[in-house]
Amino acid sequence: MAINLKELVNSDASLISRRVWSDEAVYQLEKRAIFGKTWLFLGHESQIKSAGDFVQAYMCETPIILARGENGDIHASINSCTHRGLPVCRSDHGNTKRFICPYHNWSYSVDGSLVTIPQERAIKCKPDKRELGLKKVPRVETWRGLIFGSFNEAIEPLEDYLGDMKFYLGAWIDRFPGGIEFIGSPHRWVIDTNWKLPVENQLGDVYHGPHLHASIIAADSEAGIEIDNYAYNVVPTKGHGASFRLMPEDTPTDKIAWGFETPVGQLGSDELKNYLRSVQATAEAQVGPVRARMKGLAYGVYPNLSFLWSNAGFKVSHPRGPNKVEYWSWSVVPADAPEHLKQQLRNNHASFFGPGGLLEQEDSEAWIQQNIGANIDFADDRMLYYGLGLGEETTHPDLPGTVTTGANEYYARAFFQRWREDLLAEVDG
Structure with a gap:
């Protein structure tokens, strides 16, 4: 069956065909148009x-x-x-x-x-x-120690490719004077789903939390209330995304400092808590007053790199065909933290977002089921709806990029607009 990309994704990406995830010809085109042309982590x-x-x-x-x-x-x-x-x-x-x-x-x-x-x-x-x-x-x-490669000799420099995404990644990485360190080998596991589903989830889908993860992130929990009151989704450039809470200026240190909203931070030793407080104490000097108030959620760098702020994990969604992905996930710690605290902080990641993590198992099941829905028969005429918040995008004086509330699905629409543009450019040659 011939591919009509304009029929697969409409112009504002509010309607998306199930074939975007399930079609072998689409996947083969993605390999050439996206993975052969972009920067890859x-x-x-x-x-x-x-x-x-x-x-x-x-x-x-x-x-x-x-x-x-x-x-x-x-x-x-x-x-x-x-x-x-x-x-x-x-x-x-x-x-x-x-x-x-x-x-x-x-x-x-x-x-x-x-x-x-x-x-x-x-x-x-x-x-x-x-x-x-x-x-x-x-x-x-490289940028801030992160190494990217591209098969495209003519690609723009990495710093230009990242653009304003550097502002948001730097809000976490630059808090640590010694930079960051990847600890150990990545967790690696295979999921029966399309590579784009984990990417989309972590570009800014913060509102699945109170439903899919209700046992931990209930709507009336502290995290749920913060998301309702302070969450932003930002698209610095189409395809990239950052979701975070911009906390009030008078927020107490223990309610804003990285590491405290996880069990490791809450139940950790006094030494660990004092270390996390010391990082926040110098955050404004390191990253400026606005970014010092950021309490991150999930980030994405086009096409397939994700970053989880609270649990300090970098993740890559490696395609293995249209219906299979090999997911890699690294635990990340401040490079200049004491070694014994690094080991405590490492548990931050594995307990929630390793292959057996509490939240990762629920996410993986949702992606598998969504991919099954993309492959069912007799449903091609019913496009999937990505239009929540359509037209409500705005700007913010302190935040570069297109800014929306947490419930707006612009993060996903912008990704699929770029996806559509990349594939059309390859087809039109």
Whole structure:
């Protein structure tokens, strides 16, 4: 069946066809138009601190080795031998001088250069090893230690791509003078759903909380009341999103400081609580008076990176076809926190948003069921409605971007408008 993108998503993205999530042809177009053209999150510099350090990553379904070279440069190479195509790296992370293909033992340096062909000594016509290194990701750039790669050599610089999203990400990252640190390997699990559903959820869908997570986030709970009174959804650029509460200036420290609204902060030691208070005490000097009052919820960077403020987790929705996603989730802590407090703070993330987390299980079930709804028969004529708050978008003197209340679905409409534009640009060539 031919794809008519204008029929799949209408111009203001208030009506969206179920085929957007379920159609194989749409997915194949997404791989070229989005994952082949945009900046994609690869990892964090704290994961590859020393020469020879490496971690594995993905760009859509393409396996990537992210490594620190001998001169300190960061390299991203496709994990596929140029001889017979096998992966040359089988470990999730580590430190090495060489990546070696197990089939014929071709070996590559951490920057992807081909170093050794054992069979060379048995032949007279020597191949040019300079032409046979691992395929490189042509663009790799960082911001605040976050590493992104792109297959698009002509893409705009990463800082321009992030744009005003830096204002919102920096509201959390820049609170910590030493920056942030990714702790351990990511949790990884497979969900029978489309990659866009976790992304959409964490772009700004704060109003599912009192319903799907009612046992923890009831409408009359402190968090629910704060969302009703102080929540904003902001779209800095179409596709990116930030949801947060902008608390009043006289909010007590323990009601605004990062970490206190989680059980780890509430039940933690006096030492941990005093550390969290000390971070908030310097927040205004670090990020300014407006951002110091931000109490974040969930953020998204187009196309598939999410960040959970309260539980300090970065998450990537890796596509594995139109109806399957491999979800990666890292716990993140302040890099200059004492080591024993880092371990306490790590529980902040896993208890709620690891694969067995209290909220993650409920979210995953909702995404699975939504994806089933996208694949049912005889419903193609009933578009899904994304029009809540349509036309109510506004601006705010202190917040860059398009600003809405928490219940407005503009965060999702803006994502799908950009999605539509990217796919149309690919089709129209």
